[in-house]
Amino acid sequence: MTTVLITGANRGLGLALVQNYLEQGANVVGVARKPTASPGFKGLAAGGDRLTLLSADVTDEAALAAAARALGDRAVDIVICNAGIMSNRGGIDASGNDAADWTRVLSTNVTGAFLSARAFMPALRRAKNGKLAFISSMMASSELAAGNALGYRASKAAVANLGANLAVELKPAGIAVGIYHPGWVSSDMGGASAPVTPDASAKGLVDRIGKLSLKTTGVFEDYLGKPYAF
Numbered sequence: 001m002t003t004v005l006i007t008g009a010n011r012g013l014g015l016a017l018v019q020n021y022l023e024q025g026a027n028v029v030g031v032a033r034k035p036t037a038s039p040g041f042k043g044l045a046a047g048g049d050r051l052t053l054l055s056a057d058v059t060d061e062a063a064l065a066a067a068a069r070a071l072g073d074r075a076v077d078i079v080i081c082n083a084g085i086m087s088n089r090g091g092i093d094a095s096g097n098d099a100a101d102w103t104r105v106l107s108t109n110v111t112g113a114f115l116s117a118r119a120f121m122p123a124l125r126r127a128k129n130g131k132l133a134f135i136s137s138m139m140a141s142s143e144l145a146a147g148n149a150l151g152y153r154a155s156k157a158a159v160a161n162l163g164a165n166l167a168v169e170l171k172p173a174g175i176a177v178g179i180y181h182p183g184w185v186s187s188d189m190g191g192a193s194a195p196v197t198p199d200a201s202a203k204g205l206v207d208r209i210g211k212l213s214l215k216t217t218g219v220f221e222d223y224l225g226k227p228y229a230f
C-alpha cells in the first residue's frame, strides 16, 4: 500500500490532498504545526488507522527530526512539501515589504521545503520508487513575471530551483522529483473567489504525481499537466 506524507496538511490544499489520498486507499502521514487542534482533521470521512498525524513546524529542524523519528522504519513512497505562506503582496515601495517579511516567506517556503525534504529522505529512500513533490506556483516562473508579491514570487522560484537540482541529485537513487503549480485555489491563501477548489486541485495533483517518473523527473507543471518555464 502506498504511503504519502504531506506537510501543511491541516487545511487548504494540504487537507484536500490528505482526503484524496485516503479515498484512494493510501496510508497518509499528515504533518502540521498543531495537528490535534486542527478542525480539518476531525471531519475526515475516510482514514481510520490509515491516517497518522505528526507535529512539526517546517522551519524547525528539531521538530522535523522528531517527526521523522516517529515514523520508525516506515517507508514513505511520496513526500509532498506543501506548507507555505504568502508574503506582502505589494511591490518595491509597499510598506511591509521589509526584511522581516522576506525572512518569514523565504524561511517557510524555501528553507522549510528543503528541511522537510531532508528530514523525510531516509523514509523516502526506504521506498522502492520514491517521489518528492514540491508545491511551487506559476508565480515562480520568470517568464510570467508580473511584479508585486515579490518575496512570494522569489520564494516559489527558489523552491522550483531546489526541485530541479534535487531531481538531478536524487535520480541515481531512483527518486523522482516534481514541481507543481496547484492552480489558483480557493483556500485561505487563494481567497474565496479563486476558480479551483482545493478538492479539484488535489485530484489533479494526485494524478500528476502518480504519473511522475524518473523519465519526467524535474518537471514543472500545473495540476492538469500544463508545463511551465522556470
Ligand SMILES: NC(=O)c1ccc[n+]([C@@H]2O[C@H](COP(=O)([O-])OP(=O)(O)OC[C@H]3O[C@@H](n4cnc5c(N)ncnc54)[C@H](OP(=O)(O)O)[C@@H]3O)[C@@H](O)[C@H]2O)c1
Pocket (backbone or CB within 6 Å): 007, 008, 009, 010, 011, 012, 013, 014, 032, 033, 034, 056, 057, 058, 059, 082, 083, 084, 085, 108, 112, 135, 136, 137, 138, 181, 182, 183, 184, 185, 186, 187, 188, 189, 190, 191, 194
Ligand atoms: N492557494 C493558491 O491559489 C495557491 C497557488 C499557488 C501555490 N499555492 C501553494 O500551495 C500550498 C498550499 O497553500 P494553500 O492555498 O493550501 O494555503 P493555506 O490554506 O494558507 O494553507 C497553508 C498551509 O501551510 C501550513 N504552514 C504555513 N506555515 C507553516 C510552517 N511554518 N510549518 C508548518 N506548516 C505551515 C499552514 O498551517 P497552519 O494552519 O499551522 O498555519 C497550512 O496548513 C502553498 O505552498 C502555496 O504557496 C497556493
